[in-house]
Amino acid sequence: MRIDSLLEVLDQHQVKYHFNGDATKEIHSVASLDNASAESLSFLNSPKFVTALSSTQAGLVILSEKFVADCPQAFIAVQDPYYVYSLLAQVLYPVTPPFLGVADNATVSLTAKVADNICVEANCVLQDNVVVGEYSWLAPGCVLYPDVQIGKHCRIGANVVIHKECRIGDYVQIESGTVIGGDGFGWAPQDGKWSKIPQIGRVIIGNHVAIGNNCTIDRGAIEDTIIEDHCIIDNLVHIAHNVLIGEGSAIAGQVGFAGTTQLGKYNIVAGQVGFAGHLSTVDHCHFAAKSGVTHNINQPGSYSGFPTQETSKWQKQIVRQRTLDKLARQVAALQKQIAEIE
Incomplete structure (x- = not known):
């Protein structure tokens, strides 16, 4: 499917986007940034994976505007990359019955x-x-x-x-x-x-x-x-x-x-x-x-x-529970000291 057809899907869902690249290019699959090919769609939704962006071979990347400077490939910059990925993946992988x-x-x-x-x-x-x-x-x-x-x-x-x-x-x-x-x-x-x-x-x-x-x-x-x-x-x-x-x-x-x-x-x-x-x-x-x-x-x-x-x-209770054993040993030591004084 051509990228311009994918962009039409976003238009239909009233998604605001910034596209950069060749809209006539064909995209046929989805893949991670590390494993994508020139015909793959990928996305970046977390800063943890931004290092994979500079070397990705993906034909199209969905990302937020703050990462566009790090992307060497065609991209769609949007507010919510994960949501847009879900829309486009549904188009690339339609679920259809075997017959009517x-x-x-x-x-x-x-x-x-x-x-x-x-x-x-x-x-x-x-x-x-x-x-x-x-x-x-x-x-x-x-x-x-x-x-x-x-x-x-x-x-x-x-x-x-x-x-x-x-x-x-x-x-x-x-x-x-x-x-x-x-x-x-x-x-x-x-x-x-x-x-x-x-x-x-x-x-x-x-x-x-x-x-x-x-x-x-x-x-x-x-x-x-x-x-x-x-x-x-x-x-x-x-x-x-x-x-x-x-x-x-x-x-x-x-x-x-x-x-x-x-x-x-x-x-x-x-x-x-x-x-x-x-x-x-x-x-x-x-x-x-x-x-x-x-x-x-x-x-x-x-x-x-x-x-x-x-x-x-x-969470506070869990932190306190982790100190109970130490506290019990301290109390036991104090009791022993008191017993010796008496």
Whole structure:
């Protein structure tokens, strides 16, 4: 693809840029600064790698304005190189279905409504009253239970299961092995036994949501489990019944949400964070890896530790903990001295 075509993509996204070089040059791949060729696109997003800039063979480099003097190759100077790289990499490496239509060995109910320009691959099952919007793509082995609705431009990975009545918005990506709308963990104890509580809510997923591999998002017990617009969810995340994930939040791998957690908008949740049930967080919170959230978070900010607290307080505690052994030895020595005096 010619560089001028890539620049048109930036124009379409209203990205301001400063280009220097030959716009007729062809770019066909992306690569790191060290390994790039004359037909490669690369980017510089950190001063740590600026030394690689002077010797790179990349045909086009995305960088910020402050590094242009160090770049011997054609460049696009922008405010956010990482974001612009993501836009152009998507163009160079488009994700497209293998065909349009329904595979011969897919099972589609006569009452299902599927657009003409979708892709339904082998061994998919679409049960009664399923709706699939335009340009959506179901990879092999997907199962959509009755009354599921999927919007337009969605990509549903292999062996994804979406249970009855769940709703998927537009431009949603769900990676392989994920289960949407399975029963929540609802049981009533009685005399040492457990009585199943029917889970009658749904899962509602908004627009522009990305969900990783092997995630489980349980249907609500009575009300719905909700993932709002523009959320990104990594692999192996568990979201229990009646959880609300606020708009624009990012959740890393192996995070677990107990039932009825209300995560605020634009929260960042690092790996292996655990949320106890029936609590809420405000907007714009950041939870460090392995934090344990056991209470409501009422102020935006950064939180760490178990039970989680403001990161600045947690860091001070960790520093003090490292001196405990030395302090214990000092106390023991003082006790010995006192005993000798007595």
